[in-house]
Amino acid sequence: MEFAYTPRLAELKQRAADLTGKIMQYEDACEADNGLSAAALDAIRQDVLASGLQAVNMPADWGGAGLTVLEQVVVQDELGKLTNALWDTVWRPANCLRACTPEQRERYLVPDILGRRRDAVAITEPGAGSDPSGIETTATPDGDGYRINGEKWFVTVGDAADFLIVLALVGDAPTLFLVDKDLPGVSVKRTPRYTHTFVYEHPEFLFEDVRVGGDAVLGGIGNGYDLTRDWFTEERLMIGARTIGAAERALTLASEWASQRIQGGHALIEHQLIQGMIADSVVDIATNRALTHQVAWEFDQGGDRKLLHAKAATVKLAASEASNRVADRAVQIFGGRGYIRDYPVERLWRELRVDRIWEGTSEIQRLVIANEVAKRGLTGLLSFAGPR
DSSP states (O other), X not given: OOOSOOHHHHHHHHHHHHHHHHHHTTHHHHHHHTSOOHHHHHHHHHHHHHHTOTTTTSOGGGTSOOOOHHHHHHHHHHHTTOSTTGGGGSOOOOGGGGGOOHHHIIIIIHHHHTTSSOEEEEOOBTTBSSSGGGOXXXXXXXXXXXXXXXXXXOOTTTTTOSEEEEEEEETTEEEEEEEETTSTTEEEXXXXXXXXXXXXXOOEEEEEEEEEEGGGEESOTTOHHHHHHHHHHHHHHHHHHHHHHHHHHHHHHHHHHHHHOEETTEEGGGSHHHHHHHHHHHHHHHHHHHHHHHHHHHHHHOOOHHHHHHHHHHHHHHHHHXXXXXXXXXXXXXXXXXXXXXXXXXXXXXXXXXXXXXXXXXXXXXXXXXXXXXXXXXTTTTSOOOOO
């Protein structure tokens, strides 16, 4: 076994750290203004392209960075240290877009990879969340195309995107559609304000007799759930990586503060109760980073997709819960300052909360893991799943 970063991984980690440092200068403005100006976003876009870390999950032949899953995790770990979800300015097209036809690739995916277009995934509905099988949005055949009717919630990046990936039912066949946002019948119902301050918004969309052609189908009729599950699986790994990066930044800031802050004649870090919080946070970060890297490596080796789906759920559950514990301790160590939005620990604490909800709640992750145990036992989940 080899547990050290290869030179390639070390270089990627440093490159991602350098890009993170450049983007970090926009954090305070994003918090103060609930987003960034077009000029700031364009400057970040240029930095992303210069770093070569655009579309890390897409093949280099199409203009992406062409990284393995493990390499992507190393990059996301660094980007996760950004507050205000500024990691999302380093665009990563939805992996279901790999199912594009050649024509769709040229129209949607290649411009998306190059940062000229932006996608947003529209799956969740008022009555269907972590389990998408309850969706009610329909795509009714109409001549050589379809008419889409329905409502979608929590469409992350929906304000900045110019096309949506919409899950809808063709009869009883769940199917993904590529829908340009400016089509007649597409409208924003409302844009809620959330606990976190996100560089992009999460609008609610209405689709009222939206006419699309047959060439809008992504990945074939009836393949919507499979493509969505694969998207969830990879996103859960990336959430695991980003949350651990966020936890590391929170702990670093809290440890530095504890070394400076004098209470009762001693630095906070000399008090045993504070030491306990720091030690527990080190354990949370170190163990979850190791697990996330291990499962990402297993993805690159190939293998049983159902088992890897359950392993990704394990990563997402463990890392998101652990990072929330770390951020909460960091706020506590900062005391009253930890509750001021000017401080990154406050923003990390506020922003990490959603990672226990989106892309499948912690409860859904537990069900995925338990179902794997019930169907096929513990062996796969508790061992390395590399090639035999």
